[in-house]
Amino acid sequence: MQKRNLITFLSLLLAAVFLTVLFVAVTNSNKIEKEITPLATTIIELDEKTIASSGFVNDTGVSQVIQHCTQCHSSTLVTQNRLSEAGWKATIEWMQETQNLWDLGKNEERIIAYLAKNYGPTKKGRRQPIKGVEWYELD
Amino acid sequence: MNRRKFASTLSLASISAALGAELVFAGQMPKGYLPLGLNDPDPFSLFQKDKDMVVLNEKPWNMEAKAHLLNDRVTPNRFMFIRNNGKIPKNIDISNWKLTIDGESVQQQKSYSLKELQTNFTSYSYQLTLECGGNGRSEFNPPAKGNQWTIGAVSCAKWTGVRLKDVLRDVGIQSDAVYIGYHSADTHLSGDPNKEPISRGVPIAKALEDETLIAYEMNGGPIPLVHGHPLRLVCGGWPASVSGKWLQRISVRNKVHDGAKMGGSSYRIPCEAVAPGSKVKDNDMCIIESMPVKSLITYPKTGALLKKNILQINGHAWAGELQVEKMECSIDFGSTWQVCKLEKPANRLAWQHFAATIAFPKKGYYEVWARATDEHGKSQPMVLPGWNPKGYLNNACHRIAVKVV
Helix, strand or coil, X not given: CHHHHHHXXXXXXXXXXXXXXHHHHHHHHHCCCCCCCCCCCCCCCCCHHHHXXXXXXXXXXHXXXXXXXXXXXXXXXXXXXXXXXHHHHHXXXXXXXXXXXXXXXXXHHHHHHHHHHHCCCCCCCCCCCCCCCCCEEEC | CHHHHHHHCCCHHHHHHHHCCCCCCHHHCCCCCCCHHHCCCCHXXXXXXXXXXXXXXXXXXXXXXXXHHHCCCCCCHHHCCEECCCECCCCCCHHHCEEEEECCCECCCEEEEHHHHHHHCCEEEEEEEEECCCCCHHHCCCCXXXXXXXXCCEEEEEEEEEEHHHHHHHXXXXXCCCEEEEEECCECCCCCCCCCCCCXXXXXXXXXXXXXXXXXXXXXXXXXXXXXXXXEEECCCCEHHHCCCCEEEEEEECCCCCCCCCCCCCCEEECCCCCCCCCCCHHHEEECCCCCCEEEEEECCCCXXXXXXXXXXXXXXXXXXXXXXXXXXXXXXXXXXXECEECCCCCCCCCEEEEEEEECCCCEEEEEEEEEEECCCCECCCCCCCCCCCCCCCCCCEEEEEEEC
């Protein structure tokens, strides 16, 4: 009886040690950074749900934009901006010259057209009305 | 952070399950491509930020306050804006952390451990105003690119550390020193280990000011990770990007520092004013130094419905290297101004607190506008100041909406 308890205990201990080793190995392998690899010109047409979750407007060119423009930073760094075609082109050139952005090849034209159409500038004037006021009672 | 790592090792099947949708063409997904639904951990708990803070960008992390969140005299961590240019360093080992001083204009290269910095030099505490150069960018027309900050990329926390000038004296600097540049442990978004996300600095005169600190504490505790743990260069009154986080090295240069984001249109404005939307050549751009005079009404929060026709307001005002000399407010769009009570700063480069009691003549919609004037007589403009390609230095008057009902 006692011997059997000891055996159970030892095998449990062994299992625990094994699991710990396994866990450490797995968590360490998780530490390997996601690598950013320059994309080839082949682009997958993404499905609607993926597009919706990306935060980008669904329009022609969105698959190119998502796959090229969310590799280094989040989509919100892109979608916050309102730039003209020249402005988007200049931004892309700036990233190519200084931030390791790759040559976008034949996708560049589509990407710029998409961005200028869906994230183009709006006229704001020199000072806008106060926006988004939520009224509340103050005593 | 951990969720991202975790997600990158998930199988495609579990990714589909987590997204609640099947990933079409999953087999052809580019290597390393991660669907966006999965990669955002909760930044509020991650960085101990108030839930009302606004996330502008989750990679790199950029987050700003709203005016009413900044009502504290000394900004606590939970209301402090985040502006990151790259990825936050991982596995910071404070027992082996070194600060190295090098560059063309040092007599010798020298390194200090955190302990050596803390024991070999006198420590000082200052309340220092740090404002992002691009605070207010969202208002420029034509729009300027980058994070679209509204008004909340400013803070005034209490920083504790040693004076950079004491450390530079210990190292010994040569008479040809003109600039210092910092180097930090954050990593570039592209994953390139040889590329610094940002490496900026200040002229030697600013570096040698009493208030320029190599800080190891913020608000009496270790500097939070996202704000530069364990060491941060803090140069109050200048664009916050010169206050390098995760500080590892300071180079004393015999020329203007040429690190990442010192050139082009980064943190630079046209040397001579240009018409909105102009193209400006690199050679015609000048580095931003002191931030301009500015103020915020931090109480009440915009949108107050008042049953009485009396309102107490308060807020802060700052002027880069200078002091704020006068604070005024207006309820008639600048037709008339009322002088506010203005306190002296806790120390040089700390923001100053103001308060006023406002009486409204009758019921209706009002805007309370605030305007600060610096010791050189320069005031905040009511409209946007000069346009510049990257939308820096918007110090237009802040205003809140109130209704007397």
